[in-house]
Amino acid sequence: MKIAFLGAGALGCAIGSALTEGGHETWLVDRFAAHVESMRRDGLQVDDANGSRRVKVRATMNPAEVGAADLVIVLVKSFHTDSAMRGALDLVGPDTLVLSLQNGLGHEDVLSEIVGRERVLAGKTYVGGVLKAPGHIQSGVSGKLTIIGELDGRATERVRAIADAFTGSGLATTVSDNILGTMWDKLLINVATGAITGITGLTYGQLYEEAVLKATALAAIEEAMAAAKAAGIRLSINQAEQAWTMAAEGLSPAFKTSMLQSLEKGSVTEIDFINGAVVRWGERLGVPTPVNSTLVACIKGIERALMDRQKEGAPA
Secondary structure, X not given: OEEEEEOOOHHHHHHHHHHHHOOOEXXXXXXXXXXXXXXXXXXXXXXXXXXXXXXXXXXXXXXXXXXXXXXXXEXXXXXXXXXXXXXXHHHEEEEXXXXXXXXXXXXXXXXXXXXXXXXXXXXXEOOEEEEEEOOEEEEEOOOXXXXXXXXXXXXXXXXXXXXXXXXXXXXXXXXXXXXXXXXXXXXXXXXXXXXXXXXXXOOHHHXXXXXXXXXXXXXXXXXXXXXXXXXXXXXXXXXXXXXXXXXXXXOOOOOOOHHHHHXXXXXXXXXXXXXXXXXXXXXXXOOOOHHHHHHHHHHHHHHHHHHHHHHHOOOO
């Protein structure tokens, strides 16, 4: 299978290197020049439970170099989805499928407007990765599940073929007949911790020591669950406490959420596709979401302050 990753950060490289080693023609497309140049020159250094090795990957900044792929996996930041896909239409041929493995909700709608809903698949992955340096990642693939599916819940041959390709490359993957429910399950976990750590600057260890912050997190999760129920979504998480507990499973006390990492780097967050998605669904369905609305407003305020400081030339 010819597979192109649109967005080749730590997660794209972790999954992409596994598929490369599994015998698939895998391309890593990214705009980070130093990262791409390092991979083209030296291969991708992968550190994982098996040690450290270099994987000879195909990397480029130019989608035209790749040409049409069988599958495009979208892993760019949520707010870049539209511009990245429109700039990578060389990857899309007559039979190309497009799979989003991004966090949050709403990416499938954005992609459908560009390539057509009939091409779009959805999924969630618990594979992890850390970009240690250009061309060098820490990969967490072993034992981490990936779930994919058709937007309408059908178990088609095309989605089964993708799951088989992933599983055959060491990426445990299942096909879901309720992928929207799976996406909402993952959203609940992101809602539990992302915005709160972004606002407070706390690591997981610090966050889970503060009862008042747990109460806020549970309230945000409960709002998201109420919105999901109103939307007719079938969740596997039935209590807010479950999402709170699951959010920390397998993570060290020093772990920082991606939202906090983004703010520490002075970059925009994915708040609009996480807590912001809960607010939008709440508005659409008449479900009150005051806690999530407040968390979104606070993150937006922090982003504004960071941008103003950057314009003034002051340290972020």
